[in-house]
Amino acid sequence: KQEVTQIPAALSVPEGENLVLNCSFTDSAIYNLQWFRQDPGKGLTSLLLIQSSQREQTSGRLNASLDKSSGRSTLYIAASQPGDSATYLCAVRANSKLTFGKGITLSVRP
Amino acid sequence: EAGVAQSPRYKIIEKRQSVAFWCNPISGHATLYWYQQILGQGPKLLIQFQNNGVVDDSQLPKDRFSAERLKGVDSTLKIQPAKLEDSAVYLCASSTNRGPGELFFGEGSRLTVL
Numbered sequence: 001k002q003e004v005t006q007i008p009a010a011l012s013v014p015e016g017e018n019l020v021l022n023c024s025f026t027d028s029a030i031y032n033l034q035w036f037r038q039d040p041g042k043g044l045t046s047l048l049l050i051q052s053s054q055r056e057q058t059s060g061r062l063n064a065s066l067d068k069s070s071g072r073s074t075l076y077i078a079a080s081q082p083g084d085s086a087t088y089l090c091a092v093r094a095n096s097k098l099t100f101g102k103g104i105t106l107s108v109r110p
Numbered sequence: 111e112a113g114v115a116q117s118p119r120y121k122i123i124e125k126r127q128s129v130a131f132w133c134n135p136i137s138g139h140a141t142l143y144w145y146q147q148i149l150g151q152g153p154k155l156l157i158q159f160q161n162n163g164v165v166d167d168s169q170l171p172k173d174r175f176s177a178e179r180l181k182g183v184d185s186t187l188k189i190q191p192a193k194l195e196d197s198a199v200y201l202c203a204s205s206t207n208r209g210p211g212e213l214f215f216g217e218g219s220r221l222t223v224l
Contacts, residue, residue, distance in 0.1 A: 004152070032210050043114075043201055043215040044153070051210055089152055093211065097166070098143075100152030 002027045004092050006101035013080055014109050021075040021104050023090035028068045031093045035064050035075050038087045038103065047088075048075070080108045112136065114216035116202050122222045128190035131219045134183070135204030141165075143213070144177055144187050145201040153201055159185065160207075192223045 003026045013019055023033070032051045036044040048057045048064040050073065056065040063076040073090055089103040115134040123129050135142050140161050145153035156175065158166040161182040170177070174193070179185040189196055199218040205211045 034212065036215075041220070043116075043217045044203075044213075046212055046214060049210055049212050091152075091213075098155065098213065100154075102150065102152045 002030075002092060002094050002097070002099045004090060004099050004101040006088075006090060006104050008104065009102065010105045010107070012107040012109060015080060015082060017080050017108075018076070018078050019080055019106075021077070021088050021106070023073040023075070023101055025071045025073075025092045025099075027094055028071050029094055030068060033064075033066055033073050034091045034093070034098075035062075035073075036089045036091065038089060040086075044089065077106075080106075082108045082110050084108050114202055114204055114214055116200075116216035116219050118219060119217060120220050120222075122224065123192055124224050125194055126191040128188065129192060129221060130189075131187045131200050131202075131221075133185045133187070133202030133216060135185075135202070136214055138206065139204035139214075140182070140207045141205045141211070142179055142185050143203040143205075144185070145203065147199045147201055147218070149198075156187070156200075189221075192221075194223050197221055197223045 005024045034049045035047040038044050050057050050066045061078040066073045087103040087105045091100045142159045144156040147153040156170045157177045159179040162179045177187045199220050201218045203213045203215045
């Protein structure tokens with residue numbers, strides 16, 4: 001059974017800092033991995049999707065990497081802004097099932 | 111392009127009452143998902159439809175939850191009777207059958223059971 005872990009559960013950083021959010025998974029036979037953002041009281045917004053054959057994907061200030069062999073993905077946020085404050089979830093697709101982590105709640109202080 | 115639409119956004123009911131949530135996926139998306147998200151947790155899949163057929167409902171509490179997707183478009187999720195532990199956000203998502211299967215979520219329906 002696939003398990004997805006995101007540690008720490010919460011993170012607070014000053015504005016402008018570059019930061020890395022971690023996601024680990026137990027079964028490396030994955031199809032793809034997707035990072036989402038969730039604002040309070042809202043649904044999930046897709047940020048980046050990495051196929052199993054890819055090493056990384058970039059969108060603006062966001063960069064997601066994937067290391068299947070070690071069961072890890074990281075979401076890199078450059079020059080963080082208060083507007084980046086939200087919960088970030090990763091989800092792993094394997095055997096047609098999507099398994100979510102519990103998310104990391106990020107707070108960027110002005 | 112319109113996103114995934116859900117209603118109602120909020121619902122408060124008493125235990126043992128019934129409630130229904132509605133979802134309209136992105137046009138052309140054959141796959142539709144219902145997730146339950148309890149506060150502080152990641153979403154948990156309740157049921158997955160491919161067109162109007164059920165692909166996975168292994169985590170759906172079938173004694174009280176039911177879902178249908180008539181005509182392979184809109185879907186309804188019903189809870190009857192509701193329990194206190196059903197208080198959660200119910201998220202609908204959709205994806206295409208082509209490509210990587212990226213999921214797109216609606217805003218969710220927040221249920222409070224008193």
